[in-house]
Amino acid sequence: MLGQIAPFDPIALKLGPLTVTWYGLIIGSGIVLGYILATREGRRRGLSEELFIDLLLWAVPISILSARIYYVIFEWDYYAVNPGKIIAIWEGGLAIHGALIGAIVTAIVFSRKKGISFWKLADVAAPSIILGQAIGRWGNFMNQEAHGGEVTREFLEGLHLPDFIINQMYIDGTYYHPTFLYESLWNFLGLILLLVLRRVNLKQGELFFTYFIWYSVGRFFIEGMRTDSLYLIGTNIRMAQLMSIVLILLSVIFIIYRRKKGDVPGYLD
Numbered sequence: 001m002l003g004q005i006a007p008f009d010p011i012a013l014k015l016g017p018l019t020v021t022w023y024g025l026i027i028g029s030g031i032v033l034g035y036i037l038a039t040r041e042g043r044r045r046g047l048s049e050e051l052f053i054d055l056l057l058w059a060v061p062i063s064i065l066s067a068r069i070y071y072v073i074f075e076w077d078y079y080a081v082n083p084g085k086i087i088a089i090w091e092g093g094l095a096i097h098g099a100l101i102g103a104i105v106t107a108i109v110f111s112r113k114k115g116i117s118f119w120k121l122a123d124v125a126a127p128s129i130i131l132g133q134a135i136g137r138w139g140n141f142m143n144q145e146a147h148g149g150e151v152t153r154e155f156l157e158g159l160h161l162p163d164f165i166i167n168q169m170y171i172d173g174t175y176y177h178p179t180f181l182y183e184s185l186w187n188f189l190g191l192i193l194l195l196v197l198r199r200v201n202l203k204q205g206e207l208f209f210t211y212f213i214w215y216s217v218g219r220f221f222i223e224g225m226r227t228d229s230l231y232l233i234g235t236n237i238r239m240a241q242l243m244s245i246v247l248i249l250l251s252v253i254f255i256i257y258r259r260k261k262g263d264v265p266g267y268l269d
Helices: 022-044 049-074 076-081 096-114 118-143 153-158 163-168 179-197 206-223 239-261
Strands: 011-015 018-021 174-176
Touching: 011 022, 018 022, 022 049, 022 118, 049 076, 049 096, 096 118, 096 239, 118 163, 118 179, 118 206, 153 163, 153 174, 179 206, 206 239
Parallel strands: none
Antiparallel strands: 011 018
């Protein structure tokens, strides 16, 4: 067996009392790249760059807050006795479904205030959301979290993974499934799918619903491999799997319903 290399330090930089973590830098990078992608497409769809700046100023803090609240609710047994850890988001613990709830509510209110179509805005933003998720999973990698069950080094080598990933999956004397990587790759494939589909004149909202369907299918199966799932209180039901099923069903229902209406404009209209 090769000599074991120490895992990456989750702290990227210390400037006096200021600590900058890789988790925060990677999440921030995902937001910035998602913003660039959205503004480029937004200009083609008649949405100004300033519109997305204004949206981000509201959506980012609200999404982070809602992601943390969602996570804390389902891990309350821990936080009830460790209340000082509730604000420690740099240690991880941001639930994507909580973030999506906050982002969608913010976007609905924002679009009404600005007098623009929520569905148009959501379609433009969909590729940016899944890009941010694909990048953000590498923040989990740096924190050695969001991993799956135990495996052998030989199993990981059989996946032809680079040593830096294999070594980072060695935690407290055991190797684990890099489920962060599985989900990141799934999301990058979803990004390609959405970029291709936006060249097709789907009905407004369908690109957004396709994002939900694609992401939820992958998340459902990958979540079943993880060891740190949030559970519906008092049950053995994994919340991410439950939310995935709900989002898939709602997306399909909305697509069918809006198609039957017949008066829904196309994405390229």
